[in-house]
Amino acid sequence: SAVISQKPSRDICQRGTSLTIQCQVDSQVTMMFWYRQQPGQSLTLIATANQGSEATYESGFVIDKFPISRPNLTFSTLTVSNMSPEDSSIYLCSVLSGTTVGNEQFFGPGTRLTVL
Amino acid sequence: ELKVEQNPLFLSMQEGKNYTIYCNYSTTSDRLYWYRQDPGKSLESLFVLLSNGAVKQEGRLMASLDTKARLSTLHITAAVHDLSATYFCAVDLGFGNEKLTFGTGTRLTIIP
Numbered sequence: 001s002a003v004i005s006q007k008p009s010r011d012i013c014q015r016g017t018s019l020t021i022q023c024q025v026d027s028q029v030t031m032m033f034w035y036r037q038q039p040g041q042s043l044t045l046i047a048t049a050n051q052g053s054e055a056t057y058e059s060g061f062v063i064d065k066f067p068i069s070r071p072n073l074t075f076s077t078l079t080v081s082n083m084s085p086e087d088s089s090i091y092l093c094s095v096l097s098g099t100t101v102g103n104e105q106f107f108g109p110g111t112r113l114t115v116l
Numbered sequence: 117e118l119k120v121e122q123n124p125l126f127l128s129m130q131e132g133k134n135y136t137i138y139c140n141y142s143t144t145s146d147r148l149y150w151y152r153q154d155p156g157k158s159l160e161s162l163f164v165l166l167s168n169g170a171v172k173q174e175g176r177l178m179a180s181l182d183t184k185a186r187l188s189t190l191h192i193t194a195a196v197h198d199l200s201a202t203y204f205c206a207v208d209l210g211f212g213n214e215k216l217t218f219g220t221g222t223r224l225t226i227i228p
Contacts, residue, residue, distance in 0.1 A: 107159040
């Protein structure tokens with residue numbers, strides 16, 4: 001399985017500012033995903049980030065609010081722009097990686113964001 | 117649009133008892149995943165079910181998939197406190213469309 005790290009692990013930010021979250025994988029992967037988990041809720045996909053192409057955003061998420069970079073096969077960033085308290089969530093990156101049972105998604109440790 | 121529902125949302129069980137968590141989904145798929153999340157932690161992969169009739173077991177947990185009924189179950193046998201966590205099922209739509217749609221989650225509490 002892939003080993004994934006995220007930075008920062010948590011942050012407290014003021015409204016109106018932006019935060020960039022980094023996701024690093026220990027092996028080259030084609031597909032990376034960014035999810036949001038609001039307090040007490042399930043996970044919702046924000047976008048799919050493939051290297052060499054623009055990220056594909058899900059309904060309700062836009063590039064101006066959540067710009068994503070994917071400069072190589074082991075790294076991606078998600079920026080949460082012009083933050084408001086409603087953006088307080090855990091943000092998780094995941095990667096699609098092959099295993100003995102087929103492709104699986106493995107998740108990073110998450111970034112816990114609080115917006116004041 | 118793919119929708120994934122779990123029930124129950126909350127489950128409080130006594131140690132030693134058996135129970136089942138259900139996961140229904142709305143669109144044809146034969147790829148279903150179960151994850152565990154401890155408070156303040158990320159998701160841990162439990163089971164990958166990739167065909168109709170698939171059954172996987174690990175310790176006190178057993179997962180199965182019925183693609184015709186669009187239903188997966190996670191069965192807990194003789195529950196122990198260490199199993200207290202939130203359990204999520206998730207579905208993807210196959211090769212080339214591997215983004216996951218998650219169920220609502222089941223918060224499981226095992227009480228002595």
